[in-house]
Structure formats: C-alpha cells, structure tokens
Amino acid sequence: MRNFAILLCITVLLILSGCASKTVKKPILPQQQLKNLQQQTLASRLPVPVQGVNRSQLTDTWGAARSHGRRHEGIDIMAEKGTKVYSTTNGVVASLKDNNLGGKVIWIIGPAGSWHYYAHLSKHKRGLEEGNIVRKGDLIGYVGNTGNARHTHPHLHYGLYLSGKGRGAVNPYPYLK
Numbered sequence: 001m002r003n004f005a006i007l008l009c010i011t012v013l014l015i016l017s018g019c020a021s022k023t024v025k026k027p028i029l030p031q032q033q034l035k036n037l038q039q040q041t042l043a044s045r046l047p048v049p050v051q052g053v054n055r056s057q058l059t060d061t062w063g064a065a066r067s068h069g070r071r072h073e074g075i076d077i078m079a080e081k082g083t084k085v086y087s088t089t090n091g092v093v094a095s096l097k098d099n100n101l102g103g104k105v106i107w108i109i110g111p112a113g114s115w116h117y118y119a120h121l122s123k124h125k126r127g128l129e130e131g132n133i134v135r136k137g138d139l140i141g142y143v144g145n146t147g148n149a150r151h152t153h154p155h156l157h158y159g160l161y162l163s164g165k166g167r168g169a170v171n172p173y174p175y176l177k
Helices: 002-020 029-041
Strands: 075-078 084-086 091-095 104-109 115-124 139-143 155-161
Touching: 104 139, 104 155
Parallel strands: none
Antiparallel strands: 075 155, 084 139, 091 104, 104 115, 115 139, 115 155
C-alpha cells in the first residue's frame, strides 16, 4: 500500500508539473537566409510600403515630440484603414508580437542586418508567420490604428533600425523619398 501511495504521489506531481510548465515555441529563423541578408547592402532608396501612396505624399515626422518625453523614431504614412502594406525589402519575419505603443506590429530583418518595423496595423496578412521569408513588395499587412494610435487616423508607422531590433534608429524618410 505504501508503494502505491508513493507511486500515486509521483504520478500526480509529474502530471501537475506538466500542466504548470508552459512550453513557449520560439520561431525558427532560417539561418542561411539571415547570413545571406547580412552580406547584402541596404538600398539607399526603398519603395513606399503603403499601397497607393507616392513619395510626394510623404511627410518627415522623424523626431517629433511624443508622450513621456519620447521622440518619434519613424515616419507616419497616412492611409485608409485596411490599405495594403508591403515589405520594403527582402527579409525574414522576425516578430509578429503586439506591443502597447505599436499595437499590431511586424518586425522584418533585412539586408545588412537592418530591422524594419511596421506598426499600428489592423491585421497581418493571413498565414504570415515568424520565420517566413519575404521579398520586396510582398503583402505583409494592412493599415490600422492599433496601439497608442487607437484615437488617431489610421496610418502605418514605419521605422528603420540599423543596430538590431529597436536599436540604432535612423530616419527612414530619406530612404523613402
């Protein structure tokens, strides 16, 4: 009887520990593609990522004051909610996690280790997943006003970072102009 009780306790503990631990599946990024991208040069001129918006319609919003003493690290491209958003470059989808400021966002690792940030999306392209390889011009999402833009007009916030995810922000306006 005592052995049965010990065995029962161990079984219950194993079951409970299995229920309590949450396996977090990390995306598998294609290492060879990332290596190839690292060796490429970032183009000095990128396409405007929002369907139907041409270069003459862009306004440089880089550095504008934001809440809590922040400065704007990107360019806002105004468009109707649901307007298609395209990748500005070849790359790998690194993250699709939402955040408080950007709302529904996409991070893409591009040439020369550049990170491209698409924020305030209404939704991602159906089937888009972390680890997917994208080409310049591929549909990735749709304009929205999520995150801290929920009380503003729909737009795409496009950011460009040259020193890693969220590090080394540069003004994307000259690249799009």
